[in-house]
Amino acid sequence: MGADRKNIRKIIAGTVGNTLEWYDFAVYGYLAPIIAHQFFPSGSPTVSLIATFGVFAAGFLMRPVGSLLLGHIADRAGRRQALLISVALMAIPTSLIALLPTYESIGILAPILLTVLRLLQGMSVGGEYTGSSVYLYEIAPKHLRSFTVSWTMVGAVFGILLGSGVAAIATGMVPADDLNSWGWRIPFAFGLLLGVSGFMIRSNTRADETDLPPSPREPVRVPVHHVMQHHKPALFRTIACNVLNGVGFYLTFVYLTTYLVDYSKLTESRALTINTGVMVVFMLLLPLLGYLADRIGWRPLLLIGSGGIAVLGYPAFWLLHHPDPTMVILGQCSLALVLACYLAPLLGAMISQFPAEVRVTGYSIGYNIPLALFGGTSPLVATYLIHETxxxxxxxxxxxxxxxxxxLVVSFMPSTEDEAEPPAIPAE
Structure with missing residues (x-):
């Protein structure tokens, strides 16, 4: 029983930052029209909203910077320090947004400060998701690595659901005038509670060999240089595999709500309800498929997931375009199922490509570059493709x-899943 409680504490310590990260993502997106009015007032509501989402997109551009900075800290000074810094970098800006004066109070300084806070959050995101994934990989028993690491994404999806729920409660309970003046701050203030809780959980987790891993035994001076010099194939494989991560997740769970309203002619309420329900199913599938990957290996599930996306992509969108809501649910569920098959073992498979001394840096760069280029832009690309074709x-x-x-990449990827530790190259 004591060991079980200890394992649960480790998983919570690893996932709490991702919950906060994606909580803020959902809150900001849900309240974007109000934020647009408060920080980017304009004669055109569309211009205000574009500016608001532009600030949101700017955070994505900071992800590679965060991956370099926090990856360097994790590989040089230890996982514990990087995890504490990343959760603080997310919690403090989220909390400050709740207190930020609006354009009406301080003029142009308001959107500038909002942009700075979003950039800091983007930097945190660049190291949090990958750093916590590596942490869970390193503390997991060999036979439960995929299962343990899959909880990183469970925490992220739960954060989205929590953020949407808190924002929905706030908008439902607070009168419209009050919501526009001060009520929008409540969900961001709630983020402070999540941030403090996450920091305390990680601070109280001992940095010994049974909890948070210490720094690698032989840290290299410049991890990013070491990755570029010795691990380019692993880096390119990680980038290529995470293209589907970004495109698949953002199309399936971010863009589809708009698609169902604009092209399937569902009401916004019904589209959001379907999306939320499918996300819950997706979240529950992740640890189950992670456990299966530990039994049969990560490669079969990665091939099933990526192959399933390739084969079912068009039929699933045809179902999504169907006037019958039941067919729409079937279409999104089919995408969620094959995507879960791919994403549940993906984290562990990619992390295993890098040795311990550059593991966070290598995986962080390989994850954040495609997420910045293909993840956040997927809704824009989808809209452009429909317009042009x-x-x-x-x-x-x-x-x-x-x-x-x-x-194709997974088919030719060298296997490391049977090794106790990925092969390490001597430190420089």
Whole structure:
């Protein structure tokens, strides 16, 4: 029983930062129209909203910077220090947004400060998701690595659901005028509670060999240089495989709500309800499929997932375009199932490509570059494809291409899953 409680504490310590990260993501997106009015007032509501989402997108550009900075700290000074810094970098800006004066109070300084806070959050995101994934990989028993690391994404999806729920409660309980003046701050203030809790959990976790791993035995001076010099194939494989991660997740769970409203003619309420329900199913599938990957190996599930996306991409979008809501649910569930098959073992498989002394840096760069280039831009690309081709099913081809790329890379990827530790290259 004591060992079980200890393992649960480790998983919570690893996932709490991702919950906060994606909580903020959901809150900001849900409240974007109000934030646009408070910080980017304009004669055109569309211009204000574009500026608001532009600040949101700027955070994605900071992800590679965060991956370099926090990856360097994790590989040089230890995982514990990097995990504490990353959760603080997320919690403090989220909390300050709740207190930030609006454009009406301090003028142009308001959107500037909001942008700075979002950039700091983006830097945190660049190291949090990958750093916590490596942490869970390193503390997990060899026979439970995929299962343990899959909880990183469980924490992220739970954060989205929690953020959407808190924002929905706030908008439902607070009168419209009060919501526009001060009520929008409540969900961000709640983020302070999550941040403090996460920092305390990580601070109280001992940095010994049974809890948070210490720094690698022989840290290299410049981890990013070491990765570029000795691990380019692993880095390129990680980048290629995470293209499907970004395109698949953002199309399936971020863009589809808009797609269902604009092209399937569902009401916004019904589209959000379907999306939320499918996300819950997806979240529950992740640890189950992670456990299966530990039994049969990560390669079969990665091939099933990427191949399934390639084969089912077009039929699934055809179902999503169907007027019957039952068919729509079936279409999104089919995408969620094959995507879960791919993402549940992906983290452990990619992490295993790098030796301990550069593991966080290598995986962080390989994850954040494609997420910045293909993840945050997926809704924009999907909209552009529909506009240029005049085909409402055009996003399916983008998704299929990402699936084919991942399938080919995984097919030729060298296996490390049977090794106790990935092979290490001597430190410089």
């Amino acid at each position: 005049h085909m409402q099913l055009a996003p399916a081809f983008y998704l299929t291409a990402a699936g084919i790329l991942a399938f």
